[in-house]
Amino acid sequence: MSSILSNVLPAPEDHVLSVIFACRDDPCPVKLNLSAGAYRTEEGKPLVLEVVRKAEQQLANDLSCDKGYLPIDGLADFNKLSAKLILGDDSHAVEENRVVTIQCLSGTGSLRVGAEFLAKHHQQRVVFVPNPTWGNHPFIFTLAGLYVEYFRYYDPQTRGLDFEGMLEDIGAAPSGAIVVLQSCAHNPTGIDPTLEQWEKIRQIVRSKGLLPFFDTAYQGFASGNLDSDAQSVRMFVADGGECFIAQSFAKNMGLYGERIGALTIVCTSQDVARKVHSQVLLVVRPMYLSPPMHGASIVTTILKNSDMYKDWTIELKGMADRIISMRQQLYEAIQARGTPGDWSHIIKQIGMFSFTGLNEKQVRWMAKEYHIYMTYDGRISIASLNSKTVPQLADAIHAAVTRLA
Structure with missing residues (x-):
């Protein structure tokens, strides 16, 4: 049977999606995806804020709400x-x-x-x-x-x-x-x-x-x-x-x-x-x-709700502070390994992401050898790190920089 969709061409490669798919298909049990812009807990899980759970419970109990x-x-x-x-x-x-x-x-x-x-x-x-x-x-x-x-x-x-x-x-x-x-x-x-x-x-x-x-x-x-x-x-x-x-x-x-x-x-x-x-x-x-x-x-x-709003700001600051802590831990881990170069930009930057300065060759090598995935421009999600994955990333960065300068 002929297809009216047979002339549809495959989409050009999306570099972000290709990294996500490569990580998804990697069977390695210790693989690490640092390409997605999503906050993770110390256990590597998505965080549902307590204040969000309270709000949802309040909404569920409100029988006047409709759809x-x-x-x-x-x-x-x-x-x-x-x-x-x-x-x-x-x-x-x-x-x-x-x-x-x-x-x-x-x-x-x-x-x-x-x-x-x-x-x-x-x-x-x-x-x-x-x-x-x-x-x-x-x-x-x-x-x-x-x-x-x-x-x-x-x-x-x-x-x-x-x-x-x-x-x-x-x-x-x-x-x-x-x-x-x-x-x-x-x-x-x-x-x-x-x-x-x-x-x-x-x-x-x-x-x-x-x-x-x-x-x-x-x-x-x-x-x-x-x-x-x-x-x-x-x-x-x-x-x-x-x-x-x-x-x-x-x-x-x-x-x-x-x-x-x-x-x-x-x-x-x-x-x-x-x-x-x-x-x-x-x-x-x-x-x-x-x-x-x-x-x-x-x-x-x-x-x-003023009480909920206050609770939210406290949880929000906790997330932001944890990201700042992950930056400091990563910087110190890279320094401890004697990795060549100045890595102070890791702690000078702010927010969820860091532009590491790694090039595409180094990024691809880290994915192959260390099963660590990031976008090809060297961007990583600091918010996805925890105290266990920071040393893993620091080891990979040190190896990539020293072997593929």
């Missing part, structure tokens, strides 16, 4: 509380009713809805993303109909921020261009600008008439403090200009599988916000119509 459709823009309380979380309690933008927030399918869905909206309503169709950036960014914006360009971000020589290159490239962007900025815990490098550097970035973005689009996947997950991790966003919002913000609760509440996030659009007036809201609904309606309820209900329950 009806949510509005197109999602759960109203969730949207209000999400905007407050990222913009702050005293945000003038919120007080002036010029903020649009809609519930989306985690951070990825928030980015895609924002990209679709901009492709339809923004005259400038070029979007600048960091080099390097999260691997899904180019796909999201390209498939929405925008054109992706890159600005310098990472300096491989210093294994730090190429700040001068970043300013130069953003300053050369055409007026009206969209600029994607990660608010904290940059993926994949783990390198963030300082507050002073953020202010210079803001000045260039505003003076050039560019549109900032923040990807906020790790609020509170970087430093352990929700307000500190939101400072870059609030700096841009405080100047009265427009701003797009994609939020995710996957990491900071451990709600990976609930796919819960929000898109917030800060406008220049209440009238503009009203028009933007009406058009965003037209983007969502043919895409998925109504967002899922459960994750939004969990987040709302926690953010509305």
Whole structure:
């Protein structure tokens, strides 16, 4: 029987997925997957926060809850509380009713809805993303109909921020261009600008008439403090200009599988916000119509209850502190083995990921010889390590660097 799908070509290799599949198919009992951006406990298991369990129990006991459709823009309380979380309690933008927030399918869905909206309503169709950036960014914006360009971000020589290159490239962007900025815990490098550097970035973005689009996947997950991790966003919002913000609760509440996030659009007036809201609904309606309820209900329950909110911040800081501890342990283990080179970038970086500086040849060799898997650019998930796997990784890094310099 002939197939109407016989002309479908195989997809090109996705380097991240290929690493995940290779690890999955490796029969070695001590294999280690450091490619996925997911927090793991000391036992190597996914963590369900205690406050999340409490919220779910409360929801289960509430017989007034039903399973009806949510509005197109999602759960109203969730949207209000999400905007407050990222913009702050005293945000003038919120007080002036010029903020649009809609519930989306985690951070990825928030980015895609924002990209679709901009492709339809923004005259400038070029979007600048960091080099390097999260691997899904180019796909999201390209498939929405925008054109992706890159600005310098990472300096491989210093294994730090190429700040001068970043300013130069953003300053050369055409007026009206969209600029994607990660608010904290940059993926994949783990390198963030300082507050002073953020202010210079803001000045260039505003003076050039560019549109900032923040990807906020790790609020509170970087430093352990929700307000500190939101400072870059609030700096841009405080100047009265427009701003797009994609939020995710996957990491900071451990709600990976609930796919819960929000898109917030800060406008220049209440009238503009009203028009933007009406058009965003037209983007969502043919895409998925109504967002899922459960994750939004969990987040709302926690953010509305002062005791639960406090418990969440304590658990959140515990996760962030543990990641910082894993960085220190890995750095000390590499140093103890006398591994050539300066590895201080491991502890200078922040958040879930670390750009190790390992090259693709070394990464592939480590997968073959040590059954340790990471993305080919040398990025590892610090959040996936524990006290047992740190020595395993340090041994592999030492061997790779000394044998394949």
